Amino acid sequence: MSISNKINSLKEEINFHNIKYYIDDDPEITDHEYDLLFRKLEKLEKENPQFKTLDSPTMRVGSKPKNTFKTIEHSTPMLSLENAMKKNEILAFDERVKKGLKTEEEIEYVSELKYDGLAVELIYENGIFILGSTRGDGFRGEDITQNLRTIKSIPLKLQGSDFSEIVEIRGEVLMKKNSFKKLNDQRLKTNETPFANPRNAAAGSLRQLDSSITSKRKLIFFAYELAGKYNLKHYEILKKLKDWGLPTNENTQICDNIKEAITFTEKWEVKKNSLDYEIDGVVIKVNDPQQRSILGIRSRSPRWALAGKFKSQQVSTIILNIIPSLGRTGIITPVAKLKPVKVGGVTVTNATLHNQDEVNRKDIRIGDTVLIHRAGEVIPEVVKVIKQKRPLNSKQYFLPKNCPICNSPTNKLQDESALRCNNYSCEAQIKARIKHFVSKRCLDIEGLGEKLIDQLVDKKIINDFSQIFNINHKQLSNLDRMADKSAENIINAIQSKKTTSMWRFIHGLGIANVGEHLSHVLSNKFSLEQLSKLSSDELIEINEIGPIVAESIELYFKNSKNQRIIDNCFNAGLKIIENDANNKLNLLNESVFVFTGTLKLMSRGKAQDFVEKNGGIISSSISKKTSYLVSGQNPGSKINKAKDLNIRVINEKEFFELLKIKL
Numbered sequence: 001m002s003i004s005n006k007i008n009s010l011k012e013e014i015n016f017h018n019i020k021y022y023i024d025d026d027p028e029i030t031d032h033e034y035d036l037l038f039r040k041l042e043k044l045e046k047e048n049p050q051f052k053t054l055d056s057p058t059m060r061v062g063s064k065p066k067n068t069f070k071t072i073e074h075s076t077p078m079l080s081l082e083n084a085m086k087k088n089e090i091l092a093f094d095e096r097v098k099k100g101l102k103t104e105e106e107i108e109y110v111s112e113l114k115y116d117g118l119a120v121e122l123i124y125e126n127g128i129f130i131l132g133s134t135r136g137d138g139f140r141g142e143d144i145t146q147n148l149r150t151i152k153s154i155p156l157k158l159q160g161s162d163f164s165e166i167v168e169i170r171g172e173v174l175m176k177k178n179s180f181k182k183l184n185d186q187r188l189k190t191n192e193t194p195f196a197n198p199r200n201a202a203a204g205s206l207r208q209l210d211s212s213i214t215s216k217r218k219l220i221f222f223a224y225e226l227a228g229k230y231n232l233k234h235y236e237i238l239k240k241l242k243d244w245g246l247p248t249n250e251n252t253q254i255c256d257n258i259k260e261a262i263t264f265t266e267k268w269e270v271k272k273n274s275l276d277y278e279i280d281g282v283v284i285k286v287n288d289p290q291q292r293s294i295l296g297i298r299s300r301s302p303r304w305a306l307a308g309k310f311k312s313q314q315v316s317t318i319i320l321n322i323i324p325s326l327g328r329t330g331i332i333t334p335v336a337k338l339k340p341v342k343v344g345g346v347t348v349t350n351a352t353l354h355n356q357d358e359v360n361r362k363d364i365r366i367g368d369t370v371l372i373h374r375a376g377e378v379i380p381e382v383v384k385v386i387k388q389k390r391p392l393n394s395k396q397y398f399l400p401k402n403c404p405i406c407n408s409p410t411n412k413l414q415d416e417s418a419l420r421c422n423n424y425s426c427e428a429q430i431k432a433r434i435k436h437f438v439s440k441r442c443l444d445i446e447g448l449g450e451k452l453i454d455q456l457v458d459k460k461i462i463n464d465f466s467q468i469f470n471i472n473h474k475q476l477s478n479l480d481r482m483a484d485k486s487a488e489n490i491i492n493a494i495q496s497k498k499t500t501s502m503w504r505f506i507h508g509l510g511i512a513n514v515g516e517h518l519s520h521v522l523s524n525k526f527s528l529e530q531l532s533k534l535s536s537d538e539l540i541e542i543n544e545i546g547p548i549v550a551e552s553i554e555l556y557f558k559n560s561k562n563q564r565i566i567d568n569c570f571n572a573g574l575k576i577i578e579n580d581a582n583n584k585l586n587l588l589n590e591s592v593f594v595f596t597g598t599l600k601l602m603s604r605g606k607a608q609d610f611v612e613k614n615g616g617i618i619s620s621s622i623s624k625k626t627s628y629l630v631s632g633q634n635p636g637s638k639i640n641k642a643k644d645l646n647i648r649v650i651n652e653k654e655f656f657e658l659l660k661i662k663l
Helices: 003-023 031-047 087-101 145-149 177-189 198-206 211-215 234-243 258-274 289-295 356-362 427-438 450-458 465-470 473-477 484-496 502-509 516-525 528-533 547-558 560-571 604-613 638-644 652-658
Strands: 071-073 082-084 109-115 118-125 128-134 140-142 166-175 219-226 253-255 279-286 305-309 314-326 331-343 346-352 369-373 381-385 410-412 419-421 499-501 575-577 592-596 628-631 648-651
Touching: 003 031, 031 314, 082 087, 087 258, 087 279, 087 289, 087 305, 109 234, 109 258, 109 305, 118 198, 128 140, 128 145, 145 198, 145 211, 166 177, 166 198, 177 198, 177 356, 198 211, 198 219, 219 234, 253 258, 258 279, 258 305, 279 289, 314 427, 331 369, 331 419, 346 369, 346 381, 356 381, 427 450, 427 465, 427 502, 465 560, 473 484, 499 502, 502 516, 502 528, 502 560, 502 575, 528 547, 528 560, 547 560, 592 604, 592 638, 628 638, 628 652, 638 648, 648 652
Parallel strands: 082 305, 499 575, 592 628, 628 648
Antiparallel strands: 071 140, 109 253, 109 279, 118 128, 118 166, 166 219, 279 305, 314 331, 314 369, 331 346, 369 381, 410 419
16 A cells, blocks of 8 residues: 555544544544554654645544534634653653753643543633533534533632633533443443443533533533633643632642653552542643743644653453353352453453343443453453444353353342352352452451462362361472472461451451441441341441341341351351450540542541541441541532531541541
């Protein structure tokens, strides 16, 4: 293929994906794949400038607006940003800036989070919000004023009076992660195609012709720029926007040089999953307005700003197979075996498909090309199927009617989507229960890994977790790849955990629907003997325990097999430190605490530990029983609910004062 044809082919491909992404809100490739296509076109055009034409995607800033909305011209272009994917590309940007300014002095930058949302412009006349639009093609955008009015974080009137007659503010509309999940769950229930990511969900929400639909989508907004010329540094502009009542992001930093900007970028690549909204990089901007003016702009991006992109958390790959996986409670989960692909720097080969209903709703088949998403350390999940790439020989998948391990019949309980194997003696369940019992957030027995537990069960050395405490050196040393010293270390590790806290033991039991948090709640309220005798009616009276959890606890302790295993643990020498409530201060007198946002001075987990050790109760949701809502940075919707219920909202400093914590 000739160079000219290659360029034309790339232009057509990129324009197609622009339409799929910006117009149809239905992308077929990931952001990373799009960036690679764009770079390839840029490189070819740079090497062969005679073939660069005005209709090239590199000559404009986005995609045409939908014809279902009136278009609005921007007074100054809403530009895109040049992307950098590597550290040396950020350093090269700094060199270009210095060269453009003819200086060797260090440049002062402002580093901001790069939101994964939809860029918009807000126009205020005499402080009143009159017009709002999307970026569109950079010169003309879609008039979405009525939809933007539904976003509560966008003020309809600016505060103060130090603004000009017309003010043009640029920012980003986002959808929070929990809102995105709820929206997609609802779309699946009504047989609608789920959105690929929160950004497309935000874009689809803002392009609703009926603004009442937009109002239900719980969108948020961050302001990050003022259009026009202002003799203010960028950081001062951000402060002014905040003074006018516009939401700006507190996670912004002035950097004395490019190295500090790189450090900021690297920090947020690690911390990004701590936010309740998506970011895909960091924006680095020259702070000084005079320097910006000297540097100027290119056809599609300013020379004074750069987007440092993170490694992609969403990629496309192929489902090679789907297999059933069995957990400790007998639930059988379909797991997709994937063509290996890197997501956020980690090679991924598996993705959860949750249950058969999910497989059916998303129409996931063996052989499909799919978008997968990975958040933090959680196993990736399939976001959507790219049906345009479905092969003719793709196969539908159905979970087996019999357990794939023990061949017992499976069943589905009423009001549950999960398929279960009810054979308590199923070998896969036995292994899963033991692995859970020894895991880090339960008894935390070092050295007892998955492969070793598999061997112990396969060779009939142990059959439940109580038998761990009776394993001897000879049994271990006879196993594959087990040296005398390793066997001795494992025996010592087991012996060291024969005294443990009650919450760890309760968590280790693997009671259905009882996680680490509820294990703390129960250990603070009861002794193990008391807990084992409670009825579901008594349990349901406890804050945070509903009917399903109460029934799970009652049924667990009524099961004679479970009681036998617990008794065997004690007979083998296990001792638990019962009823932490007797050993703690009663400073908070069972006050109920809920947390929202990010704490600056300590992790949320550590703060919650302080509450429980001082006689307080932790809850995950606001109710009339809530005593305090502790609000950190970027609080969520719990703030509004707390105010509606007249619940006291305290900041981090007030929280520490209340608990008499000195930092």
